[in-house]
Amino acid sequence: GLIDDFLNMNILSEVAKVEGVQQVSPILFLSIWGEQGGGPCCGKFTNVYLLGFDPKSDFTVKRLSKNKYAAQEPFADDEMFIGFYHSFPMEDYAVTRIGQVYGYMQKAIGMLKKTGTGLDWSFFLPLNGVYAMTQAGFPATISAEATKRLSKITKGKVSIFLIKVRPSTVNPEAVGMNIKRAIPGVAVASAVEMVTTASQRQLH
Numbered sequence: 001g002l003i004d005d006f007l008n009m010n011i012l013s014e015v016a017k018v019e020g021v022q023q024v025s026p027i028l029f030l031s032i033w034g035e036q037g038g039g040p041c042c043g044k045f046t047n048v049y050l051l052g053f054d055p056k057s058d059f060t061v062k063r064l065s066k067n068k069y070a071a072q073e074p075f076a077d078d079e080m081f082i083g084f085y086h087s088f089p090m091e092d093y094a095v096t097r098i099g100q101v102y103g104y105m106q107k108a109i110g111m112l113k114k115t116g117t118g119l120d121w122s123f124f125l126p127l128n129g130v131y132a133m134t135q136a137g138f139p140a141t142i143s144a145e146a147t148k149r150l151s152k153i154t155k156g157k158v159s160i161f162l163i164k165v166r167p168s169t170v171n172p173e174a175v176g177m178n179i180k181r182a183i184p185g186v187a188v189a190s191a192v193e194m195v196t197t198a199s200q201r202q203l204h
Contacts, residue, residue, distance in 0.1 A: 006157040011183060012057075015161055018182050020175035022166040023059050026158035028052035028130055030102075030150065048086070049122040050101065052130035052158075059164055061124045065110040077129030081110040083122040101125065102150070103139035131155040 009026060016024045031050035053061050055075050065081060080101070100106075101123065114120055125133075134153040138146075163179070165172050176188035 006153070006159060007161070007186075009156040009158055011186075012161060014183055015163065015179060018175065018178045020165050020169045020172075020178060021163055023057065023164040025057040025059060025162045026054050026127065027160050027162060028127060028153070028157065029159040030130065030153075049083075049118050051122060051124050052127040053124050054127050060162060061112070062110075064112040064115065064119065066113050075109070075126045075129075076107075077126060077132050078104070078106050079109045079126065079129070080106045081112055081124040082108050083112050084114040084120040086121065086123065102133065102142055102146075104133055127158075 007026075012024050012026060015021060029049075029051055031048060055062070061081050106123075106125065106129075112119060112122070112124075130153070134150050135155070138150060163175070165175050169175060172190070176190075179188055180186060
């Protein structure tokens, strides 16, 4: 599953070399909608998509951010962007801290625009912050199952790579085939397929 299987970050450079690829950015899934056995990861928010992202290569999260705090880079390990349905009033962003993310305090520095997808229910944390969190360990308030799974996350492990194809690309599906040929064993899915899967999770 998305939260149990990992890729190594070193694959990124291989993907970036594939014909038709313009940009690559890793994502790490820590918690997904309706996760069983993990318990609430984020205080009062029991159903969330909790993801790690790489601010340096990101071409999705910052683009969707609605407010000025998104421009304050580099991001600290305890900062995050929150989806539309988890949002606080704009004036609170500079001082508000979410209660917890797996027992750790996180500061909301950006709110994402409404997309009508699972992104509206997401928390995005910088990958370096995620790795620091998993290396430090977790408080006893989360389940043993979640602790065991999260303890497997070490620096350099990610779940998927988001890929932006070159504007001149006529057939994006061909780029996916190029990736599968260049890196045997990887699976490729379109953005539409990913969004559909997320939507189906929210309905169950």
